Amino acid sequence: MADQDLPVIAKFAVRRRAYLAPDGSVLRELPDFAADQNLVVSLYRAMVLTRTFDLKAVSLQRTGRLGTYATSLGQEAVAVGIASAMQPEDALFPSYRDNAALLWRGVTMEEILLFWGGDERGSRWSGPTHDFPFCIPVGSQAPHAAGVAYAFKYRKESRVAVCILGDGATSKGDVSEAMNFAGVWKLPLVFVINNNQWAISVPLKLQTASQTLAQKAIAAGFSGEQVDGNDVIAVRAGVDAAIASARAGEGPRLIEAVTYRLSDHTTADDASRYRPAEEVKERWKEEPIVRLRTYLVGRMNWSKKEEEKVTGECEERVETAIKRYLAAPPRPPESMFDHLYARLPSAYAAQRKEIEDQNA
């Protein structure tokens, strides 16, 4: 018998979700929430705020007032769509590019700036106290999300953990291990891959030979869906469905949000060294904010006046936050010991005193 006659024992499919075309036109029947003007406007406002904030944060870095910063330029729909689908009691596990998700959940811009400026007070934030701080070592927050999801399930709480990862993170063992465990235990855990095509200078084709990143879920025993990551309606709808399924006890899901990093990786990067300008120029045609604005104008009579009001408010909020950030008094150096342990062991007390005395 020839090999091609051997029986097929498993078949899998990966679906793709998209509602708004790059020109703002509607591709298929919209989810119900897309008719809720207040909600759509709040999504739009959050994306505009993120872009305004990002631009100012970069200029703070360029003028030496912020150590480094990772912008979401072109990817605003991903984190906004995710966070808007979550309940406050759900738990977020953000990677470093998910400023927009933190803002939606109540973390202030001043706190985010403190974090990027190297001040841990930024992670003792106004957002949900159970959310995890930004994860810098790529993908290493995925096992934390699994641990928290296990705790939710163990205590029979109706809560979901949401872990946001980049395309590069899908190459990490931590991520595979966490997905594998989540599948075995049917944990209330949603993984979202922000596939922005570039892990600093490494393009997706050098990251993986997988046709999609969504299919990485299949090996772990749950389903993966691809969504247009520049269509906030699609991100929100995809994550909504995944969270609802996880909350109903049906186990984990994975969403791959396909987008594009229009900016450098961080302020410490220069993408022009490895990425052709023509590619970036083409991708600007697909960016999410113009797309949603076109939808608002076409479907919801979004006026120039309303547009100006949103941009004006965002500018003002960002300016206020930056003033607060710049006015924040520096931490005393000895405070580095204050949260090292619940009770500082005597071994460190002497070090703390030494530093305190030097700076007295």
Added chain:
Amino acid sequence: MPEVTLVDAINLALARALADDPNVVVFGDDVGVNGGVFRATAGLQQRFGVERVFDTPLSEALISGLCVGMAAQGLRPVGEIQFMGFLYPCIDQLVNHASRLRNRTQGRLSCPMVLRTPHGAGIRAPEHHSEATEAMLTHIPGLRVVIPSVPERAYGLLLAAIRDPDPVVFLEPTRIYRAVKGEVEDTGEALPLDVAFVVREGRDVTLISWGAMVKDTLEAADELAADGIDAEVIDLATLKPYDEQAILDSVAKTGRMCDRARGCAYRRIRR
């Protein structure tokens, strides 16, 4: 009082912690039905159920990372790494997350977890089953590193580690899992962490040791006594942060010190 082995004392402490606190969960490779390759978790899954005592997929980084997430959510996770030679995938989680979650969130989140692992050589096992690399772990601020030397302290220190509000790596000296016996009363009482134990008083020289080497050190002290040298023996027990005062007090009395531990010669542990 019943005489038990050191591994039995570990099992007693785990059972006590599970019985006393519904937030305690115990997991790792083969810890469930099989009860652990050294039998440290024998009978626990049968007694406390599969949600509280369970087998994980074979992924050490996951085991340590799960601990971080669970601990931040108020559980008291006790993860097992089957041999110390398999601990190294956990270093990322221990250094970047467990030991500094409290600091990097300025106290908003904390990490009361325990990672248990067998320690040391002497059981005629291959290299990765014989590791003694505790010195490395003692260089991680925010972490505790604890190792018992007798059943009584295995029981009391493990309970203390589980109840501690910060992360603890709990090393279990494989060579004496069954080679030492001692009386352990299952009272649920913990012993203090960060405190060294003077296990033999003496005037002439201070011998510092930990884990399986404490037994050898006590035997050495007996030999010295035959030569008229009166040695004091300290079981350091908590390696990070170690009890410097206990050492200073002893050396102030004896004027001499010698440390005996497994691991490479340049094994400086760090308070």
